[in-house]
Amino acid sequence: MSGLKYDVLNNRRDGVTRGVPEETKALQWVSNTATLIADEQNAVLVDTYMTRSANQELIDWIKAHHINVKYIYLTHAHADHFFGAGMIKAAFPGATIIGTQATADGIPAVMTPGNIAGTWEALFPGNLPSPIVGVDEVVDSAFELDGHRIEIIQNGFTDTHDTTSLWVPELKLIVAGDATYNGIHAYMQETTLHARNNWIKVNEHLKTLHPQFVVAGHKNPENKDDPAIIDQTIQYIIDFNRLAAEATTAEALYAKMLALYPHYLNPGSLWSSAHAVIRQ
Numbered sequence: 001m002s003g004l005k006y007d008v009l010n011n012r013r014d015g016v017t018r019g020v021p022e023e024t025k026a027l028q029w030v031s032n033t034a035t036l037i038a039d040e041q042n043a044v045l046v047d048t049y050m051t052r053s054a055n056q057e058l059i060d061w062i063k064a065h066h067i068n069v070k071y072i073y074l075t076h077a078h079a080d081h082f083f084g085a086g087m088i089k090a091a092f093p094g095a096t097i098i099g100t101q102a103t104a105d106g107i108p109a110v111m112t113p114g115n116i117a118g119t120w121e122a123l124f125p126g127n128l129p130s131p132i133v134g135v136d137e138v139v140d141s142a143f144e145l146d147g148h149r150i151e152i153i154q155n156g157f158t159d160t161h162d163t164t165s166l167w168v169p170e171l172k173l174i175v176a177g178d179a180t181y182n183g184i185h186a187y188m189q190e191t192t193l194h195a196r197n198n199w200i201k202v203n204e205h206l207k208t209l210h211p212q213f214v215v216a217g218h219k220n221p222e223n224k225d226d227p228a229i230i231d232q233t234i235q236y237i238i239d240f241n242r243l244a245a246e247a248t249t250a251e252a253l254y255a256k257m258l259a260l261y262p263h264y265l266n267p268g269s270l271w272s273s274a275h276a277v278i279r280q
Helices: 022-027 052-063 085-091 101-110 113-123 193-207 228-246 250-260 267-278
Strands: 005-014 029-038 042-046 068-073 096-099 142-145 148-156 163-168 173-182 213-219
Touching (some): 005 052, 005 213, 029 052, 042 142, 052 085, 068 142, 085 096, 096 101, 148 173, 148 193, 173 193, 173 228, 213 228
Parallel strands (some): 042 068, 068 096, 173 213
Antiparallel strands (some): 005 029, 029 213, 148 163
């Protein structure tokens, strides 16, 4: 049994939030990660991309590894993580799309014809992947790649409901999905205070694994997969909670968080998060 290795592809795309103040225009983009965990013959791909062009780039990148994709694991039911799964499977016909029961249950609501046409096609006209599909096979606590154990961490609510992370003991690697961010404003538009406090606990649990590498679902491509991003994510959420409790307007919360994190990418995420939380 040959050893495992991992590689990460970052895809840069425009943020989707409208109305973000112009002074942060140079930072108004986001990067999704797709992670390939492989031995000499087979691989699991963790998450995909939103658009057809980005997923074609992902397919070309995988093919350059001269590896067979056995599984496509989806960490959660956000469109920018699962929309490309059908396109990747078409390029690697032996692949099985896997995810937890909660991920499988959450995907259909995101991929309704009305949602695709009214939301996603409007944001990315003519550039959505096809077909957009769900999970083929449900997994629970772990799965194996050619005898290598990959464990599933069910996080509950982080930036959305029922997110998961993967722990690869052989590599001391966490593929965090959207539990952990790396140099990018965390998406909190769907959260409550209770959910954000759970999000902190999730990252505290990830620390107990003592990883050597942590791949965030959204990552500044210039940054390393440094385990320090777990503490950085915890601190970001603590700061957001504290300032949200003090702020009387979304604009004030946005400005105070921006002052603490002036170089983080995708301030549109912070803008939409601040407006959603202040309305609660």
